[in-house]
Amino acid sequence: MPNETLHTVHSYEQELEHLRLLVNKMGGLAERQVAQAIIAVVDHDEAAALDAPEMDPQVDELERETEALVIRLLALRAPMAGDLREVVAALKISGDLERIGDCAASIARRAMRSELLSCPISVTGLRSMGRLVQDNLRRTIDAMDQRDPELARIVWQSDTAVDELYTAMFRELVTYMMEDPRNIGPCTHLLFIAKNLERIGDHATNISERVYYAVTGHILPIVRPRGGTFD
Amino acid sequence: MPNETLHTVHSYEQELEHLRLLVNKMGGLAERQVAQAIIAVVDHDEAAALDAPEMDPQVDELERETEALVIRLLALRAPMAGDLREVVAALKISGDLERIGDCAASIARRAMRSELLSCPISVTGLRSMGRLVQDNLRRTIDAMDQRDPELARIVWQSDTAVDELYTAMFRELVTYMMEDPRNIGPCTHLLFIAKNLERIGDHATNISERVYYAVTGHILPIVRPRGGTFD
Known part of the structure; x- marks a missing residue:
């Protein structure tokens, strides 16, 4: 009988460990999807653009397994x-x-649209936003893997900067469209790409909130500090 | 002892019933938020525009309670x-x-922006899209309340029409922007409003999938029929 209990406890721990592994694997894939999507946009890299949507079924399958x-x-x-x-x-x-994977796939698909490939608009803003979002996502996933509530709280707060960059980009892109109607097509796609990056940031903060609660049993304040006003 | 068992069973059923009540209440609020957001956009109705974001804290609180x-x-x-x-x-x-509530609040906040209030663009497309999304959401919530998997499956399929309307609106709005740069400001907001409506439709299909699985124990096919190509 004691053996059986031991066996049960052992395989319970194993199952919990397997659950962590699944979520960790999903986190790694989501990070890669976002990285490739950003490369697709800022470097017009076709191989990277194909990568993010191709990983989608694997992520979906992992979600179902989880x-x-x-x-x-x-x-x-x-x-x-x-x-x-x-x-x-x-x-x-x-x-x-x-959902982060979905946003990344959507960015990657837009990145290869002909309007964007021939687009004279500088993507400096997107590059900074992409870097920040990637950095926040990486740290969120670190906080999750290491069950570190303090790191989770820090990342949760730093999404404000993503919101601010998004608002600045929104204004900038509207200005380009006003200047030349040929910019309208590419800029509308860039607007949605920026929006998707901002949403990836939001999902990362959701994850941080979850990690913080799971580890500490306390919830972070209801209203997160937000930057900018467009939503 | 039998009394205690009875008592436990009774209060388990009560708790399950209370859970249904909470989700049902959230569903009702989300429906109202979407309805008010659409009125705000198509009728430029300020009171309706204030309503949807005002309901947000209540929805958040219900989510936490759930x-x-x-x-x-x-x-x-x-x-x-x-x-x-x-x-x-x-x-x-x-x-x-x-998240449906968030999308509705976002629509309502945009609806009151000065660029949109003075906008000459007809919102017929948004009106049809809004009607369809509202209808799908209402039927999704009915399917949930009545635990009706067949209705859930039907609503799940009918989101294709929302996607098609969204794609048509996207193209139409870009045309307006090309025609007159003064349309660019309002049209970018209309683009995001349409996108939010489309996302509400997506969340409704997620709920339908959940209802179908919860009631039947089977999952709907992985790939949902989709209309249009913009995402």
Whole structure:
């Protein structure tokens, strides 16, 4: 009988570890999708542009696996307290990671549109925004992997800078469109690319909130500091 | 002892019923937010525009309540099979409903921007798109309340028409911008309003998928039929 208990505890830990592995793998893929999407836009790199959408089915599959494992863990293992919070967080985080992948795929698909390839508009703003979003996402995933609530809180706060860059880009792109109607086509796509980057930032803050709650049992303040006014 | 069991069973059912009530209430609020946001845009109605963002804190609070109850139910009641699927679905659905509210609030805030109030662009396309999205959302929430998988499947399929209207609107708005640079400001806002409507449609299809799975235990095909090509 003690052996059986030991066995159960052991495989419960294994299942929890497997859940962490799945979410971690999703995080890695989402990071790669975002990186490739940004390369696709700023360097007009076709191979990178194909990469992000191609990873989508794998991310979707991992999300389904995560959910199936969460349901299994809840049904058969009845995790408590911190474990329960972690399992529920995994479910929510996998949803955010999947949406980050969607945003990246959408950016990558737009990056290869003919209007953008022949576009004279400088993408400096996008480059800075992309760098910041990537950096926040990486640190969010680090906070998740290391279960570090302090890092999660710091990343959560730093999304303000992404919002500010987005607002600046929005204004800048509208100005380009006003200057020359030939800019309208590419700039509308750039607007949506910027919006998708901003949304990736938002999903990263959602993940940070989840990590903070899962580890500490406390929720971050309801209203996150926001930069800019466009939404 | 039998009394205690009865009592436990009774209050488990009560808690499950309370969970349904919470999600149902969120669904009602999300529907109202979307309705008011559409009125704000198509009728330039200021009172309606203020309504949708004002409801946001209430929706957020309901999402937190839902999550707290889900964790409580999972920890103390260990629901099984169909109940477990329903509890997990409630968690995911509340997330989609909260995001629908965010999209509606974003639409409402844009609706009152001065560029849009003085805008000569006809909003016929938005009106049709708004009607369709509202209709799909209402039927999704009906499917959820009545736990009707067939209705969920039908609504899930009908989002294709929303995608098609969105693509048509995108093209139309770009044309207006080309015609007259004074249209650029209002049209960029209209583009994002249309995008938010399309996203509300996407969240409604996510909810339909959840309802279908929670009730039947089967998942809908992975790739949903999509209309149009812009994303």
